[in-house]
Amino acid sequence: MSLAQIAILIGLAVLIGRLKRARQHALLAVSTAAIFWLQPAEPVATLGYWLPFGTMALAVVAWAFTAEPGARSWRKNWVSAALMIGIVAAIQVDGASSRLLSAAVISPPVSYVLLGSLAVVGLLALGVRVRAGRTVLSVGLAAVLVVAFIILKTPGLANVIVTGLRSHVAGGDPSPIQGAISWLGFSYVAFRLLHTIRDSQAGRLPELTLGEYVNYVIFFPSFTAGPIDRAERFVKELRQPLVLTNDDWLDAGTRLVFGLFKKFVLADLLAVISINDVVVPRIHGAGWMWLFLYAYAFRIYFDFSGYTDMAIGMGRLMGIRLPENFDSPYLKQNIALFWNAWHMSLTQWFRSYVFNPLTRSLRSSPRPLPTWTAILITQVVTMVLIGLWHGITTSFALWGLWHALGLFAHNRWSLWSRAALPDSWQTAGGTPLAGVLGTFLTFNYVAVGWLLFGLSSPALAWGALRVMVGAG
Amino acid sequence: MTPAGASRHEQLMEELAIHIATRILKRPGRIILPDEPLLSSGLIDSFSLVDLALFVEDQYGVRIADTELNAQTFDSLAQLVTLIADRQADA
Numbered sequence: 001m002s003l004a005q006i007a008i009l010i011g012l013a014v015l016i017g018r019l020k021r022a023r024q025h026a027l028l029a030v031s032t033a034a035i036f037w038l039q040p041a042e043p044v045a046t047l048g049y050w051l052p053f054g055t056m057a058l059a060v061v062a063w064a065f066t067a068e069p070g071a072r073s074w075r076k077n078w079v080s081a082a083l084m085i086g087i088v089a090a091i092q093v094d095g096a097s098s099r100l101l102s103a104a105v106i107s108p109p110v111s112y113v114l115l116g117s118l119a120v121v122g123l124l125a126l127g128v129r130v131r132a133g134r135t136v137l138s139v140g141l142a143a144v145l146v147v148a149f150i151i152l153k154t155p156g157l158a159n160v161i162v163t164g165l166r167s168h169v170a171g172g173d174p175s176p177i178q179g180a181i182s183w184l185g186f187s188y189v190a191f192r193l194l195h196t197i198r199d200s201q202a203g204r205l206p207e208l209t210l211g212e213y214v215n216y217v218i219f220f221p222s223f224t225a226g227p228i229d230r231a232e233r234f235v236k237e238l239r240q241p242l243v244l245t246n247d248d249w250l251d252a253g254t255r256l257v258f259g260l261f262k263k264f265v266l267a268d269l270l271a272v273i274s275i276n277d278v279v280v281p282r283i284h285g286a287g288w289m290w291l292f293l294y295a296y297a298f299r300i301y302f303d304f305s306g307y308t309d310m311a312i313g314m315g316r317l318m319g320i321r322l323p324e325n326f327d328s329p330y331l332k333q334n335i336a337l338f339w340n341a342w343h344m345s346l347t348q349w350f351r352s353y354v355f356n357p358l359t360r361s362l363r364s365s366p367r368p369l370p371t372w373t374a375i376l377i378t379q380v381v382t383m384v385l386i387g388l389w390h391g392i393t394t395s396f397a398l399w400g401l402w403h404a405l406g407l408f409a410h411n412r413w414s415l416w417s418r419a420a421l422p423d424s425w426q427t428a429g430g431t432p433l434a435g436v437l438g439t440f441l442t443f444n445y446v447a448v449g450w451l452l453f454g455l456s457s458p459a460l461a462w463g464a465l466r467v468m469v470g471a472g
Numbered sequence: 473m474t475p476a477g478a479s480r481h482e483q484l485m486e487e488l489a490i491h492i493a494t495r496i497l498k499r500p501g502r503i504i505l506p507d508e509p510l511l512s513s514g515l516i517d518s519f520s521l522v523d524l525a526l527f528v529e530d531q532y533g534v535r536i537a538d539t540e541l542n543a544q545t546f547d548s549l550a551q552l553v554t555l556i557a558d559r560q561a562d563a
Contacts, residue, residue, distance in 0.1 A: 199539070230539075334514060336514050336517050340514070348542060351538075352538050352541075352542075355518060356539075356541050359519055360522055360525075360526065363522060363523060364526065374519075375519050378519065379519075411517060411519065414517070418497055418498060418499055419498050
C-alpha cells in the first residue's frame with residue numbers, strides 16, 4: 001500500500017468511528033470498495049476485477065455454508081447483501097468506463113459479471129436452504145481454498161494459468177503487467193475462512209450475520225497483511241457500542257505514527273542496505289554480508305510490524321481491537337519464545353489447526369511414537385507448512401525446516417538442561433548473562449534463516465552463508 | 473466458594489503442580505507457584521501443552537479444544553484450575 005492509500009484509509013477509519021448505528025454497514029461498504037481499490041494490476045487485465053470479486057464470492061459462500069440457522073434470515077441480512085451487490089456493480093461500471101475508483105480494475109463485460117453473480121447467488125441459496133450435507137459443502141469449499149492457495153503460491157503453476165488465460169483473450173490481453181497473479185489479501189482471507197469452516201464443523205463458531213461475517217473476513221485495516229483475528233473475538237468488538245475515549249485516540253494515533261515511521265522510514269531506509277538477489281553476489285567481505293543480513297532482519301521486522309501497527313491503529317479508531325502480531329521478537333531468549341512473539345496470529349492459527357491436532361493424534365495413538373520422534377514430526381510439519389504459506393518454493397520449505405530443527409534442538413536442550421543444570425543456566429528465567437547469551441544466539445539463528453527467506457534460491461543463500469563464515 | 477469447593481480447588485492445584493513438575497519439566501522438586509506464568513514464560517512448550525491438555529481431559533473429564541491451547545485461555549496453574557472447575561460445574 002502507498003502512503004496516500006494509507007492516509008485515505010485512516011481518514012475513512014476516523015469517519016466510520018464517528019458513526020453509531022451505521023458503523024457496521026459503513027465498514028462493510030468501505031471494506032468492499034477497498035479490496036477492489038487496493039488490488040494491484042494483473043497480468044490478465046480483467047483479473048483486477050475478478051480477484052476481488054472472487055474474495056467477496058468466497059466470503060459470501062463460506063458464510064452460507066457456516067451460518068447458524070438463526071443468522072440466516074433475510075431480515076437480518078438484506079441490507080448487507082444490497083450494499084455488497086451495489087458496490088460490486090458500481091465498480092463494474094466504473095472499471096468499464098471512467099476507472100475513477102481504481103486504475104487497476106478493468107471490468108469484464110457485464111454479462112460475465114451477471115453470470116458470476118448468479119453462480120454466487122446459487123451457492124448462497126444452496127448453503128442457506130440445505131440442512132443435511134452442509135459439512136460436505138464446507139469441506140468442498142475448504143478444498144477449493146487449499147487448491148487455489150497451492151496454485152497461487154506455486155510460481156510455475158500460476159504462470160501456466162496466466163499464459164493460458166492470456167491466450168484465450170480475443171484480440172490479445174491489454175495488460176502491460178508481466179509475472180505472476182497477485183491476489184491481494186488471499187493468504188489471510190483463506191486462513192480466516194478455513195478457521196470459520198473448521199470451527200463451524202466443531203460447533204464453536206458463534207452466530208454471525210452476513211454483514212458481520214464478511215466484515216470479519218475483509219476488514220480493510222487487516223486485509224492485506226493481517227493480523228489474522230478470530231471471528232468470535234472480532235464480532236464481540238464489532239457488536240459493542242462504540243465509545244472512543246481520549247485514551248483510544250491517543251493509542252490509535254501512537255500506533256499509526258509508529259507504524260508509518262517503521263514502514264516508511266526505518267524499513268525503507270534499511271532496504272537500501274539489505275540482502276537481495278542482485279546485491280548478494282557482489283558482496284565478498286564477511287563483515288559486509290553480516291551487515292546486509294542484519295539490515296534485512298530489521299527491515300522485515302519494521303516493515304511487517306509497521307503494517308501491523310497501522311492495522312491495529314485503524315481498527316482502534318473504529319472500536320475494533322485487533323490482536324497483536326509482534327512482541328519484541330528479537331529480544332527473546334530462545335527460539336520457542338521467538339515463535340511466541342513473531343507473526344503471532346499466524347503461528348496461533350497453525351497451532352490451533354495443525355500442530356495441536358497432529359500432536360494430539362500422535363500422543364493419543366494406541367501405539368504412540370517415542371516423544372522425540374513425535375516432537376520432530378510435529379515441528380517439521382508445522383514449520384514447513386508455515387514456510388510454504390509464504391510461497392511454495394524450496395527456499396521457503398528450507399526456511400521452515402531451519403526453524404523446525406531450531407525448535408527441536410531447543411526442546412531437547414531444555415529437557416536436558418532443566419534436569420542437569422541449575423535454574424541460573426536457563427536462557428529464560430536464568431541469570432541476566434544467560435538471557436543475553438540466549439538472545440544473541442536466537443537472533444543470529446533467526447537472522448541466518450532469513451538468508452533462505454530473503455533470497456530467491458537456496459544456492460544464493462548458501463553462497464552468502466559461505467561468505468559470512470569466510471569460506472566464500 | 474464453599475469450604476468443599478476450596479478444598480477441591482487446592483487438591484486440583486496440588487495434583488497439577490506435581491504432574492507438571494514430574495512429567496513435563498522432569499524435575500520432581502520444582503515448586504510451581506499458582507500465579508507463575510507457564511506458557512508465556514516458555515516453561516511449558518507447545519508440545520508439552522498438548523500433553524497437559526490430554527492429562528487434564530483424561531483425569532478430570534473436561535475438554536480443552538485445540539484452539540484454546542494458548543496463554544489467553546490459561547497461563548498459570550490458578551487459571552487452569554479455575555478453567556477445569558468451571559467446566560466441571562457446567563457439565
